[in-house]
Amino acid sequence: MEQAAQTNLGVGPATLLEIYRQMARIRAVDRAIQSGLSSGRLLFTYWPMTGQESIPAVISQLTSARDYMVTTYRGVHDQVAKGVSLEGLFAEALGRIGGVNKGKGGSPHISDPASGSMLTTAIVGAGAPIANGLAFAARSRGEDRVTIVNFGDGATSIGAVHEAMNLAGAWRLPVIFLVQNNQIAEYTFQPDYTANSNFASRAAAYGFRGVRLDANDVVAFHQGMKEVVEAVRRGEGPVLVEAMTLRLGQHAGVGDSAQLKPEELEAGRKNWALPRTRALLLEAGVSTEEALDAIDEAARQEVETAIVKAMESPVTPAEETLLDVYGDPDVPPRRGHYPRREAEAAPSGPTKSMLGLEAVRHAQELALEQDAAVWLLGEDIADPVGGVFKTSLGLQDRFGVERVRSTPIAEQAIIGAATGSALVGMRPVAEIMFCDFIGVCMDQIANHAAKQRYMSGSATHAPMTIRMIVSGGVGGHGAQHSQSLESWLLHTPGLKIAFPSTPFDAKGLLLSCIFDEDPCIHMESIRMLRGQRDEVPLADYRIPLGVAKVRREGSDISLISYGWQVLECLAAAEALQKEGVSAEVIDLRTLVPLDYARIFDSVKKTRRALVVHAATEFGGFGGELASTIGEEMFSTLKAPVGRLGADYAPIAYSRDIEMNQIPSARSIAARARQVIAFKA
Amino acid sequence: MPTPLTMPRLEMSMTEGGLAEWLAPDGAEVNEGDPIYVLETEKASQEITAPASGRLVHKVQAGQIYPVGTDIGEIV
Numbered sequence: 001m002e003q004a005a006q007t008n009l010g011v012g013p014a015t016l017l018e019i020y021r022q023m024a025r026i027r028a029v030d031r032a033i034q035s036g037l038s039s040g041r042l043l044f045t046y047w048p049m050t051g052q053e054s055i056p057a058v059i060s061q062l063t064s065a066r067d068y069m070v071t072t073y074r075g076v077h078d079q080v081a082k083g084v085s086l087e088g089l090f091a092e093a094l095g096r097i098g099g100v101n102k103g104k105g106g107s108p109h110i111s112d113p114a115s116g117s118m119l120t121t122a123i124v125g126a127g128a129p130i131a132n133g134l135a136f137a138a139r140s141r142g143e144d145r146v147t148i149v150n151f152g153d154g155a156t157s158i159g160a161v162h163e164a165m166n167l168a169g170a171w172r173l174p175v176i177f178l179v180q181n182n183q184i185a186e187y188t189f190q191p192d193y194t195a196n197s198n199f200a201s202r203a204a205a206y207g208f209r210g211v212r213l214d215a216n217d218v219v220a221f222h223q224g225m226k227e228v229v230e231a232v233r234r235g236e237g238p239v240l241v242e243a244m245t246l247r248l249g250q251h252a253g254v255g256d257s258a259q260l261k262p263e264e265l266e267a268g269r270k271n272w273a274l275p276r277t278r279a280l281l282l283e284a285g286v287s288t289e290e291a292l293d294a295i296d297e298a299a300r301q302e303v304e305t306a307i308v309k310a311m312e313s314p315v316t317p318a319e320e321t322l323l324d325v326y327g328d329p330d331v332p333p334r335r336g337h338y339p340r341r342e343a344e345a346a347p348s349g350p351t352k353s354m355l356g357l358e359a360v361r362h363a364q365e366l367a368l369e370q371d372a373a374v375w376l377l378g379e380d381i382a383d384p385v386g387g388v389f390k391t392s393l394g395l396q397d398r399f400g401v402e403r404v405r406s407t408p409i410a411e412q413a414i415i416g417a418a419t420g421s422a423l424v425g426m427r428p429v430a431e432i433m434f435c436d437f438i439g440v441c442m443d444q445i446a447n448h449a450a451k452q453r454y455m456s457g458s459a460t461h462a463p464m465t466i467r468m469i470v471s472g473g474v475g476g477h478g479a480q481h482s483q484s485l486e487s488w489l490l491h492t493p494g495l496k497i498a499f500p501s502t503p504f505d506a507k508g509l510l511l512s513c514i515f516d517e518d519p520c521i522h523m524e525s526i527r528m529l530r531g532q533r534d535e536v537p538l539a540d541y542r543i544p545l546g547v548a549k550v551r552r553e554g555s556d557i558s559l560i561s562y563g564w565q566v567l568e569c570l571a572a573a574e575a576l577q578k579e580g581v582s583a584e585v586i587d588l589r590t591l592v593p594l595d596y597a598r599i600f601d602s603v604k605k606t607r608r609a610l611v612v613h614a615a616t617e618f619g620g621f622g623g624e625l626a627s628t629i630g631e632e633m634f635s636t637l638k639a640p641v642g643r644l645g646a647d648y649a650p651i652a653y654s655r656d657i658e659m660n661q662i663p664s665a666r667s668i669a670a671r672a673r674q675v676i677a678f679k680a
Numbered sequence: 681m682p683t684p685l686t687m688p689r690l691e692m693s694m695t696e697g698g699l700a701e702w703l704a705p706d707g708a709e710v711n712e713g714d715p716i717y718v719l720e721t722e723k724a725s726q727e728i729t730a731p732a733s734g735r736l737v738h739k740v741q742a743g744q745i746y747p748v749g750t751d752i753g754e755i756v
Contacts, residue, residue, distance in 0.1 A: 034729075035712070035729075035731035035732070036731070037688050037689075037690060038685075038688055038728045038729060038730075038731050039683055039684060039685050039686065039688070039731040039732075040684065040685060040686025040687060040688050040749065041683075041684070041686075041731075043688075043689050043748075043749075044689075045689075045691065045692045250726070252690065252691055252692075253690030253691060253726070254688070254690060254726075254728065254729075255726050255727060255728070255729065258724060258726060
């Protein structure tokens with residue numbers, strides 16, 4: 001034990017000196033950035049944390065690289081104290097290949113798993129749900145790691161933080177929600193954005209402890225944080241820490257805060273942990289002016305060396321554009337590049353007649369059996385309910401509560417927990433029930449799960465699956481539970497999207513998704529889950545992502561579709577056959593990666609194509625397919641590529657409207673006749 | 681080694697900035713941290729401080745707008 005008594009402060013002199021050294025390093029980084037930006041030597045966007053240095057400096061003495069950290073764009077101080085290499089940090093901020101994230105994330109998106117800095121978000125409050133996933137992974141593996149998620153007082157207003165704290169409380173996760181209360185939310189002071197500025201008090205609402213600590217008093221802050229970190233490490237559940245501080249700088253850029261009045265700024269400077277700690281070290285006889293000056297100078301030199309080295313690294317070249325979107329550089333669709341992926345071998349062995357929902361359940365059961373990293377989460381998925389569509393019935397009973405967990409009704413918390421656990425190698429399968437609900441968790445899906453590989457330059461990635469139910473065409477679910485929203489997701493590089501049309505495919509595609517290294521969306525139509533039955537092999541078989549399948553051979557027109565609309569296309573083909581028209585039906589099965597090679601094979605043969613989907617035609621995926629087929633096969637085509645999607649209206653409750661506004665065998669056949677009748 | 685002063689980019693969207701006023705005259709001795717000019721952007725105006733100590737050299741006139749990266753002066 002360090003001689004705490006020697007200083008009469010409750011914190012040993014070596015620890016105090018180390019806290020000062022970390023603060024000096026942070027200060028040196030801050031000054032170098034501000035001076036570099038002012039002079040024009042450095043060009044990047046900076047959100048200064050001047051005044052907040054003591055928070056990570058103290059925490060660095062209570063945690064190690066094994067402990068996980070999540071922070072925000074105003075988090076350079078957190079990165080420095082966590083142990084991210086300064087050269088890598090500066091190179092990243094400058095967009096250089098030598099950056100910790102290959103220059104693809106930049107200053108607001110640092111990920112450095114080696115130091116435990118797992119994710120940095122530029123979306124206010126969005127790190128909190130992800131921190132839960134990290135904490136969950138550590139606990140489920142029996143590790144005593146602590147996860148600390150940093151955010152500002154302004155972030156306490158956002159829904160993601162509320163959802164995350166509620167879930168952490170319910171699951172008793174080993175996570176610390178660290179509010180760096182710097183008094184200002186970007187440009188707005190507290191009384192204007194909340195009626196309760198006692199942020200620590202909010203923890204009680206979630207059933208756990210909140211403590212308010214003065215971060216400007218490093219001794220008190222160290223003592224308070226030490227107790228909290230130890231309690232969380234012992235497994236006593238989450239704690240909300242409100243660290244009182246003051247941002248002395250601007251929201252963005254350089255210079256002093258323009259929001260604080262001159263007298264507030266002056267008082268803030270006096271109360272600032274940096275000079276106060278220095279004075280304390282001198283008063284207590286722990287150090288001398290010369291020794292502290294030497295620490296400052298060493299920090300300044302360390303930073304200067306790092307900047308010089310960082311600037312030697314080349315700017316990340318454009319050739320890197322499509323690398324790190326996915327693990328496999330062949331996945332991003334691009335003009336002229338149409339890889340042909342190998343189709344699956346037909347699985348053998350015993351089969352069982354299964355509804356779609358049973359096939360989905362069976363895939364998850366096999367995955368849980370064979371890999372301890374797989375876990376399921378979602379609303380109502382635990383037994384005895386087993387999911388509102390019964391897709392996980394019996395799985396919690398068999399695999400236990402840690403591996404099959406019901407969640408609060410909180411989709412951001414669900415996706416965040418999945419993402420966080422995936423970052424450290426778990427394979428979560430998150431169900432969000434209806435796909436319409438992506439609207440309330442799109443930030444977690446699109447800004448975090450999808451982009452994390454790219455933003456981190458593949459330092460991290462998220463092998464996770466999001467299952468969602470697609471209604472529409474079955475009647476009675478109304479405008480908010482009936483949409484086919486694949487186009488929202490298709491517009492987000494980083495996601496893979498599977499949309500099976502049969503129970504057989506659902507099992508094989510879902511298994512491929514679960515064991516894929518990138519975030520996968522598995523869209524399951526109600527018609528497939530409840531209305532279709534297949535002889536499904538009991539063995540583990542995988543349907544590779546990016547392989548389309550010919551469902552019916554034909555020679556006059558290719559009907560190209562996916563999901564439950566494939567069934568309507570098959571029925572349309574049957575009707576057309578009676579009129580002597582031979583329609584081929586192509587089931588895409590996955591939308592990303594997309595199998596253009598087999599689409600072209602089919603259209604080469606039929607020389608006509610009609611793309612069909614349940615989503616609205618306008619702005620739908622059909623436009624993308626029709627355009628590419630048109631460009632690549634113009635001279636082959638006998639008619640312009642047709643599209644058929646839903647009318648441009650919300651899905652109506654009226655059965656008459658719903659059945660007419662979405663394509664059906666009848667309307668598909670009618671549209672196919674128009675394409676065939678085309679005369680140039 | 682002289683420290684160059686170029687029109688900084690203080691916000692993501694900034695493409696140009698107004699050098700409203702030099703706060704230290706051409707040739708003045710300045711200390712690191714002293715305000716040296718007023719920068720005006722769309723959002724606000726703020727004082728830019730000297731990134732180093734030395735003699736301030738003006739290379740452009742105040743009262744005009746310059747693109748980010750313009751060589752506006754140096755400290756020698």
